[in-house]
Amino acid sequence: xxxxxxxxxxxxxxxxxxxxxxxxxxxxxxxxxxxxxxxxxxxxxxxxxxxxxxxxxxxxxxxxxxxxxxxxxxxxxxxxxxxxxxxxxxxxxxxxxxxxxxxxxxxxxxxxxxxxxxxxxxxxxxxxxxxxxxxxxxxxxxxxxxxxxxxxxxxxxxxxxxxxxxxxxxxxxxxxxxxxxxxxxxxxxxxxxxxxxxxxxxxxxxxxxxxxxxxxxxxxxxxxxxxxxxxxxxxxxxxxxxxxxxxxxxxxxxxxxxxxxxxxxxxxxxxxxxxxxxxxxxxxxxxxxxxxxxxxxxxxxxxxxxxxxxxxxxxxxxxxxxxxxxxxxxxxxxxxxxxxxxxxxxxxxxxxxxxxxxxxxxxxxxxxxxxxxxxxxxxxxxxxxxxxxxxxxxxxxxxxxxxxxxxxxxxxxxxxxxxxxxxxxxxxxxxxxxxxxxxxxxxxxxxxxxxxxxxxxxxxxxxxxxxxxxxxxxxxxxxxxxxxxxxxxxxxxxxxxxxxxxxxxxxxxxxxxxxxxxxxxxxxxxxxxxxxxxxxxxxxxxxxxxxxxxxxxxxxxxxxxxxxxxxxxxxxxxxxxxxxxxxxxxxxxxxxxxxxxxxxxxxxxxxxxxxxxxxxxxxxxxxxxxxxxxxxxxxxxxxxxxxxxxxxxxxx
Amino acid sequence: xxxxxxxxxxxxxxxxxxxxxxxxxxxxxxxxxxxxxxxxxxxxxxxxxxxxxxxxxxxxxxxxxxxxxxxxxxxxxxxxxxxxxxxxxxxxxxxxxxxxxxxxxxxxxxxxxxxxxxxxxxxxxxxxxxxxxxxxxxxxxxxxxxxxxxxxxxxxxxxxxxxxx
Numbered sequence: 001x002x003x004x005x006x007x008x009x010x011x012x013x014x015x016x017x018x019x020x021x022x023x024x025x026x027x028x029x030x031x032x033x034x035x036x037x038x039x040x041x042x043x044x045x046x047x048x049x050x051x052x053x054x055x056x057x058x059x060x061x062x063x064x065x066x067x068x069x070x071x072x073x074x075x076x077x078x079x080x081x082x083x084x085x086x087x088x089x090x091x092x093x094x095x096x097x098x099x100x101x102x103x104x105x106x107x108x109x110x111x112x113x114x115x116x117x118x119x120x121x122x123x124x125x126x127x128x129x130x131x132x133x134x135x136x137x138x139x140x141x142x143x144x145x146x147x148x149x150x151x152x153x154x155x156x157x158x159x160x161x162x163x164x165x166x167x168x169x170x171x172x173x174x175x176x177x178x179x180x181x182x183x184x185x186x187x188x189x190x191x192x193x194x195x196x197x198x199x200x201x202x203x204x205x206x207x208x209x210x211x212x213x214x215x216x217x218x219x220x221x222x223x224x225x226x227x228x229x230x231x232x233x234x235x236x237x238x239x240x241x242x243x244x245x246x247x248x249x250x251x252x253x254x255x256x257x258x259x260x261x262x263x264x265x266x267x268x269x270x271x272x273x274x275x276x277x278x279x280x281x282x283x284x285x286x287x288x289x290x291x292x293x294x295x296x297x298x299x300x301x302x303x304x305x306x307x308x309x310x311x312x313x314x315x316x317x318x319x320x321x322x323x324x325x326x327x328x329x330x331x332x333x334x335x336x337x338x339x340x341x342x343x344x345x346x347x348x349x350x351x352x353x354x355x356x357x358x359x360x361x362x363x364x365x366x367x368x369x370x371x372x373x374x375x376x377x378x379x380x381x382x383x384x385x386x387x388x389x390x391x392x393x394x395x396x397x398x399x400x401x402x403x404x405x406x407x408x409x410x411x412x413x414x415x416x417x418x419x420x421x422x423x424x425x426x427x428x429x430x431x432x433x434x435x436x437x438x439x440x441x442x443x444x445x446x447x448x449x450x451x452x453x454x455x456x457x458x459x460x461x462x463x464x465x466x467x468x469x470x471x472x473x474x475x476x477x478x479x480x481x482x483x484x485x486x487x488x489x490x491x492x493x494x495x496x497x498x499x500x501x502x503x504x505x506x507x508x509x510x511x512x513x514x515x516x517x518x519x520x521x522x523x524x525x526x527x528x529x530x531x532x533x534x535x536x537x538x539x540x541x542x543x544x545x546x547x548x549x550x551x552x553x554x555x556x557x558x559x560x561x562x563x564x565x566x567x568x569x570x571x572x573x574x575x576x577x578x579x580x581x582x583x584x585x586x587x588x589x590x591x592x593x594x595x596x597x598x599x600x601x602x603x604x605x606x607x608x609x610x611x612x613x614x615x616x617x618x619x620x621x622x623x624x625x626x627x628x629x630x631x632x633x634x635x636x637x638x639x640x641x642x643x644x645x646x647x648x649x650x651x652x
Numbered sequence: 653x654x655x656x657x658x659x660x661x662x663x664x665x666x667x668x669x670x671x672x673x674x675x676x677x678x679x680x681x682x683x684x685x686x687x688x689x690x691x692x693x694x695x696x697x698x699x700x701x702x703x704x705x706x707x708x709x710x711x712x713x714x715x716x717x718x719x720x721x722x723x724x725x726x727x728x729x730x731x732x733x734x735x736x737x738x739x740x741x742x743x744x745x746x747x748x749x750x751x752x753x754x755x756x757x758x759x760x761x762x763x764x765x766x767x768x769x770x771x772x773x774x775x776x777x778x779x780x781x782x783x784x785x786x787x788x789x790x791x792x793x794x795x796x797x798x799x800x801x802x803x804x805x806x807x808x809x810x811x812x813x814x815x816x817x
Binding site (some may be wrong): 125293356357543544557 | 777794
């Protein structure tokens with residue numbers, strides 16, 4: 001009997017238990033390390049001075065000093081532990097990749113084995129020698145696979161042992177004390193000082209950061225997460241790690257304080273709202289609504305105490321350091337760090353529409369996308385929880401910034417630096433295609449940034465109250481030719497505020513306001529179609545429809561504005577149709593609305609009353625009714641004539 | 653004069669965002685939720701039938717309109733039968749118009765319809781995977797205050813079993 005030895009079918013190797021989600025452990029350890037580091041720092045600052053002598057030598061053993069030394073030892077131990085975990089997670093990421101390759105090999109080998117078995121089933125005696133040779137070759141390939149699989153398992157074991165040893169080396173206080181005194185321990189004070197010195201030179205920051213050892217980066221992430229997480233030029237993944245640790249540290253601290261029965265002060269409550277909003281913004285990428293997109297969230301800025309507690313926050317959906325197309329969305333009035341989750345929803349919707357737009361092309365276009373909600377400036381806002389007179393005054397003072405450009409000007413500088421950071425951290429050099437989208441007062445901020453030389457490829461201004469002082473034409477925004485886009489709904493009252501000239505051209509009021517209306521035909525931007533929204537009447541309508549709906553619907557599904565923004569973001573701006581823009585001044589929209597209000601509230605009711613009388617009281621007297629009808633129509637015409645004479649078509 | 657205009661607009665924005673706008677009265681939130689869900693329970697199955705879809709998942713949740721106001725949304729995703737997206741969109745449009753919805757489509761690749769204060773938008777979403785379509789049924793944006801505001805701000809997504817298959 002002839003024998004052909006076919007190797008045994010290869011089973012699937014179980015997946016590693018350490019996944020990307022295991023990174024949460026590192027975040028936990030870093031958050032704990034940061035908290036201990038903060039305590040150690042406080043204790044050092046409040047312990048007995050090192051140069052005490054004589055009776056004061058007793059102070060060397062001062063309880064606070066000892067406490068400072070102990071907490072520093074714990075901090076050093078956690079720092080070592082976090083580094084060990086970080087290195088382990090990095091190694092496991094590599095091992096998972098290697099396992100995937102091994103499993104692909106396994107699949108190929110099993111397929112070849114099945115193929116050989118099928119051919120053996122139907123083989124003739126003459127074919128046996130050739131099949132035996134092929135079986136031998138296959139056995140050799142199987143042996144190689146088993147060898148590589150064993151090596152891979154050994155590497156996994158070695159990684160685990162290394163991590164366990166590193167953690168065991170700092171699980172005693174004495175070991176922590178030794179770690180704290182280790183001369184090779186990263187000098188985070190010097191590192192932080194250097195990072196601050198590099199400041200806004202984002203290329204220098206990026207080069208410096210990438211030149212640090214993993215241990216130095218790890219130490220700085222623990223000692224100064226607020227600095228690392230908010231410095232433009234630090235890679236997005238590291239900013240995210242730093243900020244996520246800081247958010248977790250803050251939430252744990254504030255919730256623990258609440259749980260202990262202490263009331264949070266107003267500023268602490270605001271601090272908690274900032275932190276929880278970031279947490280929600282990250283979570284919603286994995287929410288039931290958006291989980292199918294499979295997009296990762298990155299916390300790119302978190303400063304809960306900025307701007308008197310309004311806070312700074314930025315969250316990216318999709319990694320901007322590797323994206324082919326990146327968009328930065330800049331919200332406007334009434335937005336602050338406590339609303340980053342709600343603004344993140346706009347960014348996620350834009351993300352989905354952009355990817356859909358690309359995949360909907362014929363043929364489908366593939367590419368990675370990142371959309372970022374950025375609240376990095378002091379948007380004028382009103383605290384709706386204001387109840388006390390001084391709070392109301394404070395809030396009103398904040399909102400009054402809407403009528404000046406100071407916040408937009410400062411915000412423009414911050415936005416431009418943020419964009420510089422995105423260009424510095426992209427793995428392919430500058431961002432391949434970066435779009436900035438400003439909404440409402442955020443459009444004025446974005447215009448300031450652009451006019452000042454922001455390094456973006458496309459600019460979109462929606463619902464704009466003005467394109468900032470000194471900008472008279474799209475060319476003043478220094479974007480590449482044809483890359484300024486504008487959307488303005490006719491019934492969006494905020495878009496009625498733009499205009500370089502006041503109602504009395506050449507007089508004092510020219511300087512008031514937020515600059516030119518970018519939707520004007522002669523501004524020179526591509527003005528895309530938008531959903532103009534509903535007409536509305538009365539102060540209630542101005543609020544409930546004008547501001548609530550017509551000013552906030554640009555990111556809604558089915559609004560042409562969203563589709564056009566997606567085309568711009570994906571680099572398909574040639575598909576954006578220019579409507580030609582407005583041919584009447586922005587403030588004339590307001591004038592027309594005011595006129596229509598007079599008609600709606602004064603003229604129409606009078607006519608309606610006459611018609612009711614006509615149709616009701618004299619219903620049975622047709623001749624009379626017709627006569628009255630003629631009279632009413634005559635009266636209405638007279639009203640219209642009179643109206644035209646008292647209400648000119650434009651501002652007087 | 654222009655300053656006055658700006659301040660008028662500002663005052664309006666302030667009053668809008670300080671609460672007491674369109675909603676606020678007790679029961680308003682329940683009413684909006686019910687109306688939107690009722691409309692969704694008609695629109696989503698019609699769209700699914702038109703698309704010969706399976707694996708329908710749906711849930712309802714309050715969401716913000718740029719953090720200035722709030723609306724209730726029923727969000728559904730489904731896996732449609734293979735087909736030409738343009739023809740499938742047309743089938744959805746026809747089915748919903750037959751059902752009394754008013755076509756308000758303004759964008760290629762979407763079908764948008766309205767009924768009273770409710771809007772439904774249907775689109776293929778290849779970003780979610782091959783053959784995936786999404787249906788969003790939304791109320792109009794409105795402001796809420798007091799307990800209603802707390803509720804809409806902290807709302808969690810809830811599955812709508814009647815629409816899930």
